[in-house]
Amino acid sequence: MTAMSSAGHSRERHALLLMLSVLAVLAILHIQQGARPIPATVMLDAVLSPDRDAFDHFVILSLRLPRASACIVGGAAFGAAGFLLQVAMRNRLAEPHVLGLNAGASLAVVLVTTYQPVVLPDILMPFAASLGAAGLFGLVLALSALGSGRFDPVRMVFFGIALSALASALVSAILILNEDTLEQLRFWLVGDAAGGGAAAVWSILPAVALGLVAGCLLMPQLATFSLGESISVALGASVHRTRIAALVVTALLCGSAVSLVGPIGFVGLMAPALWPRLHQRPSLGAFLLVAGSGAAILLAADILALGLLAPTELPTGALTGLAGAPVFIWLVARRLT
Amino acid sequence: MTSRSADPPTRSRLTAEALSVGHGGQAVVQDIELDIFEGCMTALLGPNGSGKSTLLAGFARLLPALGGSVRLDGSDLATFPTRHVARVLGLLPQQPPVPEGLSVFDLVARGRFPHQGFFSQWSRQDEAAVGEALALAALADLADRPVETLSGGQRQRAWIAMVLAQETPLLLLDEPTTFLDAAHQVAILDLLRDLVRRHRRTVVCVLHDLNMALQYADRLVFLKEGRIRHVLTHPSQCDGRIIEEVFEMPVVSLKHPQSGLPVFLPCASRQPEARP
Amino acid sequence: MSRFLMPPPARNARRLALRLGPFSTRLAVRGLAANLLLASYLLLVVWLGLSLGSRPIPLATILAWLRLEQVNDTDSIILGSLRAPRLCLSMLSGAMLALSGALTQHVTRNGLADPGLIGVRSAAALLIVALILAWPQAPLALRPVVGLAGGLLAGLVVGLLARGASPLKFVMIGFGISWCLSSALVILLASADIRSLQRAMMWLAGSLEGADWPAVRLALVVFVPTAIACLGLARQAELLDLGAATASALGINQTRLHVACLAIAVLLVATSVSVAGGLGFVGLVAPHMARFLPRQGLAGRLICATLIGALLVMVADLAGNVAFAPIRLPVGISLAAIGAPVLILLLWLRRNRI
Numbered sequence: 033m034t035a036m037s038s039a040g041h042s043r044e045r046h047a048l049l050l051m052l053s054v055l056a057v058l059a060i061l062h063i064q065q066g067a068r069p070i071p072a073t074v075m076l077d078a079v080l081s082p083d084r085d086a087f088d089h090f091v092i093l094s095l096r097l098p099r100a101s102a103c104i105v106g107g108a109a110f111g112a113a114g115f116l117l118q119v120a121m122r123n124r125l126a127e128p129h130v131l132g133l134n135a136g137a138s139l140a141v142v143l144v145t146t147y148q149p150v151v152l153p154d155i156l157m158p159f160a161a162s163l164g165a166a167g168l169f170g171l172v173l174a175l176s177a178l179g180s181g182r183f184d185p186v187r188m189v190f191f192g193i194a195l196s197a198l199a200s201a202l203v204s205a206i207l208i209l210n211e212d213t214l215e216q217l218r219f220w221l222v223g224d225a226a227g228g229g230a231a232a233v234w235s236i237l238p239a240v241a242l243g244l245v246a247g248c249l250l251m252p253q254l255a256t257f258s259l260g261e262s263i264s265v266a267l268g269a270s271v272h273r274t275r276i277a278a279l280v281v282t283a284l285l286c287g288s289a290v291s292l293v294g295p296i297g298f299v300g301l302m303a304p305a306l307w308p309r310l311h312q313r314p315s316l317g318a319f320l321l322v323a324g325s326g327a328a329i330l331l332a333a334d335i336l337a338l339g340l341l342a343p344t345e346l347p348t349g350a351l352t353g354l355a356g357a358p359v360f361i362w363l364v365a366r367r368l369t
Numbered sequence: 370m371t372s373r374s375a376d377p378p379t380r381s382r383l384t385a386e387a388l389s390v391g392h393g394g395q396a397v398v399q400d401i402e403l404d405i406f407e408g409c410m411t412a413l414l415g416p417n418g419s420g421k422s423t424l425l426a427g428f429a430r431l432l433p434a435l436g437g438s439v440r441l442d443g444s445d446l447a448t449f450p451t452r453h454v455a456r457v458l459g460l461l462p463q464q465p466p467v468p469e470g471l472s473v474f475d476l477v478a479r480g481r482f483p484h485q486g487f488f489s490q491w492s493r494q495d496e497a498a499v500g501e502a503l504a505l506a507a508l509a510d511l512a513d514r515p516v517e518t519l520s521g522g523q524r525q526r527a528w529i530a531m532v533l534a535q536e537t538p539l540l541l542l543d544e545p546t547t548f549l550d551a552a553h554q555v556a557i558l559d560l561l562r563d564l565v566r567r568h569r570r571t572v573v574c575v576l577h578d579l580n581m582a583l584q585y586a587d588r589l590v591f592l593k594e595g596r597i598r599h600v601l602t603h604p605s606q607c608d609g610r611i612i613e614e615v616f617e618m619p620v621v622s623l624k625h626p627q628s629g630l631p632v633f634l635p636c637a638s639r640q641p642e643a644r645p
Numbered sequence: 646m647s648r649f650l651m652p653p654p655a656r657n658a659r660r661l662a663l664r665l666g667p668f669s670t671r672l673a674v675r676g677l678a679a680n681l682l683l684a685s686y687l688l689l690v691v692w693l694g695l696s697l698g699s700r701p702i703p704l705a706t707i708l709a710w711l712r713l714e715q716v717n718d719t720d721s722i723i724l725g726s727l728r729a730p731r732l733c734l735s736m737l738s739g740a741m742l743a744l745s746g747a748l749t750q751h752v753t754r755n756g757l758a759d760p761g762l763i764g765v766r767s768a769a770a771l772l773i774v775a776l777i778l779a780w781p782q783a784p785l786a787l788r789p790v791v792g793l794a795g796g797l798l799a800g801l802v803v804g805l806l807a808r809g810a811s812p813l814k815f816v817m818i819g820f821g822i823s824w825c826l827s828s829a830l831v832i833l834l835a836s837a838d839i840r841s842l843q844r845a846m847m848w849l850a851g852s853l854e855g856a857d858w859p860a861v862r863l864a865l866v867v868f869v870p871t872a873i874a875c876l877g878l879a880r881q882a883e884l885l886d887l888g889a890a891t892a893s894a895l896g897i898n899q900t901r902l903h904v905a906c907l908a909i910a911v912l913l914v915a916t917s918v919s920v921a922g923g924l925g926f927v928g929l930v931a932p933h934m935a936r937f938l939p940r941q942g943l944a945g946r947l948i949c950a951t952l953i954g955a956l957l958v959m960v961a962d963l964a965g966n967v968a969f970a971p972i973r974l975p976v977g978i979s980l981a982a983i984g985a986p987v988l989i990l991l992l993w994l995r996r997n998r999i
Contacts (some may be wrong), residue, residue: 125817175989190757190992194985197925201981205974206780297824320901353828361821364814365806431893455896470940471886474660478671479884483896487877491662491671531887537896575665 041121044317047307055104058331061090062100065338097231102292102335103348104327105233107299109240109289112247112319113282114300120256120278120315123185124304124363127288129297131192132172133165135199137290140164142203146213154231159241162287168195169283184265236288243285244323250278251316296333296349298356299326305359380407382571383428383446383458387437389429390420394437397423398595405539408499409417410565410572412586414579419592421575422463422543428573429460429541455483459537463544463575465528467517473527474512477502480534499534506530506560522553529560540564542574546581554578558585579616579633583607584625593613604630668916676941676949683952687736690959695724697967701950735962735976736955737864738921739931745913745952746928747876747935747947750884752906760800760914760927763819769918770800770870774830775915778837785859785919791868792915799826800911853921853962853976859919867916871890872908876944878906883943924977926984927954933991946949957983 063075072089078089079097110128128134140161144152152160172195176188195224207214212362289296303325304310311316330350337346383405383426390635391397398420405411405428408602413421426432428439438447441457459480468476481495503509506624516527517572520633525545532540545561546554564570576582582589582604589601593615601607612633620637686815696702702720710716710724760766769792770962776791777784801821807815881902884892892899917924931954935946958976965979 175993178993189817189820191989194988194992197981198985201978204978205982208974208978209969209972341836344836346832346854350828350831350835353824354832357821357823357825357828360824361806361818364817364821429890429894431890451898452896456895458894460739460890460894462888462894465891466886468886472940475942476887476952479887480895482880482884485880487880488668492664493669495669496662531891598740629865 033161044315044321047321048317048324051321051328052229055189055324055328055331058328059100059104061095062103062331062335062338063210065335066091066096092138094229099334100331101230101233103330105237106289106293106296107303107322107327107330109236109243109285109292109326110296110299111303111331112244112300112323113285113289114146114320114326115304115310115314115322116247116250116278116282116285118304119257120275120282121183121185121188122257123183123188124186125189125301125360127298127301127360128165128282129196129295130189130360132168132196133283133286134290134295134297135196135203135293136168137161137165137287139168139199139203140287140296141291142206142213142217145216146206146210149340154235155223155238158288159284160287160289160293162239162261162284165287165290166280166283168199169279171195173184232292236292239284239288243288244278246281247285247319248316250274250281251314251319254278257314291328294349296330296352298359299329299333301363302329302352302356306364382407382442384440384443385424385428385437385572386440387529388424388427388434388439389436390423390432391435392423392432394435396595398592399436400429401427401437403590403600405573406588407538407571408565408569409559409587410574410585411588411590412582413573413575413590413592414582414615415592415598420595421592423459423595424592425541425543425573425575427467429458431460443571448476452483453552455535455537457537459532459535459538460541461528461532461540461542461545463547467524469517471514471516472513473508473519473530474499474503475507476516476527477512477534478532483503483535487511497541502530502533505533505564522549522556524559525553525557529557533564538569539571540573542572544575544577547577554581561585579612583630583632584628607631607633609633671942673939673941675939676945679938679941679951680945680949683949683956687952687956687959690956690963691732691736692733694959694963695728697963698723698728699971723963726857730858730861731853731962732859732959734856734864734921735853735958737861737868738917738924738929739954739956739958740951741864741868741913741917742924742927742952743877743931743957744872744947744951745910745917746954747932747950748882748931749904749910749928751946752885752903752910756887756933757816757929758819760796760910760942762823762925762929764799764803764815764822764826764912765796765914765917766923767823768795769793769915769925771795771826771833772828773919774833778833779920786863788919789863789912789916792919793912795862796911796915796918797908800907832946833872854973856921864916864920867912871913874905874909875947878909879942879944879947882906922977924958925981926988927957927980930984930988930991934987 045170056276060072060075064070064072070092072087074093077083078086078092082093096123099309113128113133114126116123116126117131125243136139140163141157143164144157144160169192172188172192173183175195176182207217253270257271257274286300303322306325306329311321332354333351334348337348337351338347340351379492381404385401385403388401388403389396389399390401403424413424415421423432427434430439434447434538441449441454446454453477477499478491478495480526481498484495484498485491503512508523508526508530511523511527516524524596529542529545532542540561542561546557549557560580561572561574565572565587574586576586584604586604589599589604590597590603590606591599591611598615599611601611608631609620612618612620620633621636623634624630625630625632661674663670663672692704692707696704700719700723702724706716706720707724710721716724749758749760750756772791772795773788776788799822803815803819806822807818824892881897881962884895885896885899885902887895889899914928932946932950935950938949941949958980961980962976963981964983965974965976968974968979
């Protein structure tokens, strides 16, 4: 990973290394957490030479490791989606949850699960969710641009919230009318990483990987955005096409993450906010840094969700909301001055 | 046009005594000693930022006195109940907002608030006062028009009518003629002079146009840097020296051919550029 | 329809003077007519709400029941302990939310302000849920008191954080507070034991399932005095349109007026939340809908918005009951499904004035 960030950016490389080590520590903490204490040596053993008969190995391999990886993959996708959105829209407040992408993805997942217009293989579910996310977000964009002809950041947030409320109302209505779906999706909806186990993680991995690679490829062009639209036009970047591509990738990342861990909010807002001055100089390294931070944030939130009131398990989405909403307020309030 | 009241003003209605007024504890005008005489039109003049509007806000009790006091008929203004002040002092703020979807009549009727109560919400006196105010401001024909559809001059007249409907003996106006063309300025100032002459109202207004003020006001108060520099009891006392001192601008002095009152024009620049 | 879609031309309000002894007032004729029309719609919806359901009840029976005459036992029970309290509660909670929204929008001069949306509701809900969980047997009347405390606190925090902000940013900060509080609420609910959780969940869903007469009484006790106070304050509050300086010069104590109006608004929301749970959109949408009706004074506009709010919630509840019978949708959901598109339409129509 370090090889990818260009040689000159030693500070970025240090930040990436720091972030990776924090991620590793958090992952170990996450796996150790649980009703049954498992020593670190057994953990290492379970990963290196798995023994199907050992109960500890079973717990780690089929319960804890999938959950940790779900957090890592989902968090990275949320963080990357948030950063892409913010850079593409040139708006620090842009966040998948705030702008309605999460609600759109949830609506799509619930619709597909309930009515099954086509029987989707698991691996295509992230794409269906992405379609929902893109649809609702497109509506938000259209509405916020209709009045003024440009994307007013604050107006965008307002319409995002209004349409999210509409989508969540529809989701609730569908769930109340179809108890089977409710039973299936109850925990997923409040943002719960425990969900589907290893199979679910594997099934969304291609979509997330696709999104991350596409994001990496787009980053150099998006970097010119930070100089202002007229300059980036002068530098030869096709602003319109790049922006649309970035939004499509955002929808893909966000949809995949939602279909894995549920509509968890604010990770995409917190992850870039951790690193000061990231938005002035968006680069490949910054993108990877934010993706990693997203993973770390979600892991940390999940550790707290599991451990805070053990044995009661808290919904992870509530914890990110509790931590992320103040970040949102801070960003809004700072723009006042 | 030149018939100024010959008899000297009798009684001071509003008095500033060592008054300091400002925003957030910071005094903008200081040590103001000023009498506002009954039946007079007093103009507050001075360069931008000299504290004219702040002084007016102090008189209207919009800003509290930081030092000294404002006396209304001899008693401290701060001790009066709000409603009583509202029946004595009317105020037209600088650039009042344009309320959405309000007709001229409704706007003027709102000036009656200090005279109304929970039961008496629209008495015959209210109706008569609004009618008179509309007639004075020559707005009777426009009474049903929404305020936002009026021109700038009409809008300003509507606001003045609102203050008139309040039926206060004292009127404070903050730049009532700014942003209006000359004809509309004259119309507003004629109306104000009419109020003073025929209806014995007392008017204090902040004016930007020095020459207009000289033609219309009875008394001129010059402010600079938050202090009163000159108080003239008649416009004819004004000369180029005062203007150059207050506005820091060389002027030439003329006489208005009709009123005989002074008029001041800025000096031509010393090295006029050749016209193309 | 096209008349509705057009931004309203500013109509001149023809007014009628009304004098009787010491009493005198001025009425906007067309506004009055609009309000009377709304009131008659309200009666129509009351009739629909009482008669529609799994067992339709004819109008004659309803009228007989209203006159306290003998009707058969089944109908009497359905009307007296099911439909009537539910209808009254939906009417009152809608009216309270709309009145509160209209008052807040006017006083803060912000078309997007709605105490229900910017954290006041979440804070009231949070404290009330905490009360339900900590002390399940608490008297019902304690809920609005606790909710009021939470609501006032949230309102204060939003006001302090957003001092001097533009209307939209004010609302943004309110959203942030609201998200924070609802996350806290989810955590509180997740940590609760299952029995008290059920009570809290039922109440929280914004459902009127638990409607009964004590809740209606409580709502009435708060609504009637505050509504009268609002109409009293409206004469002063309408002068705020003219700008702060003019309002002061006309004899308005603005600080006191603001505090009184906002306290009333929070009290109304807190009461509504405590009897009917979280109902969204009413406080935001109803005042905007009222603006499409003929011009009238603030008092008339407040009455108009109140009637529209009551109608909205009653119609939403009715639709939620009838649309997917026998399954009943909680009113909060049908309200969002109706309210969000209406809100978006209204915001778009008035996009240049916000």
